[in-house]
Amino acid sequence: MTTPTLDSRTDLVNQIxxxxxxxxxxxxxxxxxxxxxxxxxxxxxxxxxGLTVTxxxxxxxASEYVIDKIEDNRESIEQTITSVLNKLTAFQSEEKxxxxxIDIADDWRDIKNLILEGGNSAKTANLNTDWEGVAASRYFxxxxxxxxxxxxxxxxxxxxxxxxxxxxKAILDLYKKLISAxxxxxxxxxxxxxxxxxxxxxxxxxxxxxxxxxxxMQTKIFNIFSECATMAQANMIAGNTIASEVATQTGLPFNxxxxxxxxxxxxxxxxxxxxxxxxxxxxxxxxxxxSDWKHKPST
Numbered sequence: 001m002t003t004p005t006l007d008s009r010t011d012l013v014n015q016i017x018x019x020x021x022x023x024x025x026x027x028x029x030x031x032x033x034x035x036x037x038x039x040x041x042x043x044x045x046x047x048x049x050g051l052t053v054t055x056x057x058x059x060x061x062a063s064e065y066v067i068d069k070i071e072d073n074r075e076s077i078e079q080t081i082t083s084v085l086n087k088l089t090a091f092q093s094e095e096k097x098x099x100x101x102i103d104i105a106d107d108w109r110d111i112k113n114l115i116l117e118g119g120n121s122a123k124t125a126n127l128n129t130d131w132e133g134v135a136a137s138r139y140f141x142x143x144x145x146x147x148x149x150x151x152x153x154x155x156x157x158x159x160x161x162x163x164x165x166x167x168x169k170a171i172l173d174l175y176k177k178l179i180s181a182x183x184x185x186x187x188x189x190x191x192x193x194x195x196x197x198x199x200x201x202x203x204x205x206x207x208x209x210x211x212x213x214x215x216x217m218q219t220k221i222f223n224i225f226s227e228c229a230t231m232a233q234a235n236m237i238a239g240n241t242i243a244s245e246v247a248t249q250t251g252l253p254f255n256x257x258x259x260x261x262x263x264x265x266x267x268x269x270x271x272x273x274x275x276x277x278x279x280x281x282x283x284x285x286x287x288x289x290x291s292d293w294k295h296k297p298s299t
Contacts, residue, residue: 008165008172009102015175016095022182023088026081029186033193037074040197041067066204073207077189080214084185087225094228098168098175105161105168112157119150132296171231178224185217 044063122143127136192210196203 008169009099012099012102012168012172012175015172015179016099018179019088019091019095019175019182022179022186023085025186026085026182029081029189030078032190033196034074036193036196037070040199040203041070043197044201066201069204070207073204073211076211077193077207077214080185080218081189084182084218084221087222091225091228095175098171101164101168101171105164108157108161108164112154112161115150115154115157119147119154122146122150130296167231171228174224174227174231178221178228181217181221181224185214185221188213188217 044067125143127139131139189210192206196206199206
């Protein structure tokens, strides 16, 4: 098989690698900020920062309340990370599908080239100038139909290849959107959680906002996965279209190669009319059924 010419193939492979790297970064993310969160909790419990109405508006010393809120927010953030990772893991079995589309599109173009070569060869085999007779006449009929089939099937191969490439490019765009969203999620969490202990009691508000933000980002990421699922439905629709077109090719009546059998009338050895089925496999000049080839007389 020749190397696919579609530039998007390399881009798709790179995006798939990018998704895997993003998943790895998300998986490692909690270990990168847990020390800072734990340090914040130690500071609050040590009483180094007083938590009163002047700092949080809670109307009482509220260290444990704030600590509980921080713990809850950390857990909520990590649940979001886990849910996104689970989606990515489930998606891994399908992520290479558009790459397969491109490879199959290339296979269809290889077939197209073979059909074109076969059609060109067939055109050199026109015996009309040298042969005549019942069998020869039938050959010329089928010869014309086959030329139509060569042309229409080559066009079909190109149509299928283009359809597959269009789908692959659409999925490539979704992959790029997905990686961008994953990186945005990772960076938002990493930036807000880094040195969170420096925020003091205000960290609880920072984390409250972060939980809301990552929740919105999670929805955005899940929507992209939904778009990928919708694209899978488009793949099925495209497949049905391709199947329909394959079944209705010019030159292939009833989706079959043109028949070489046709009712005909010849003459027997006594010169009397004789009905028979004309068959190229029985275009003998020796059996007397009239399904003969004859060399045209020179003019």
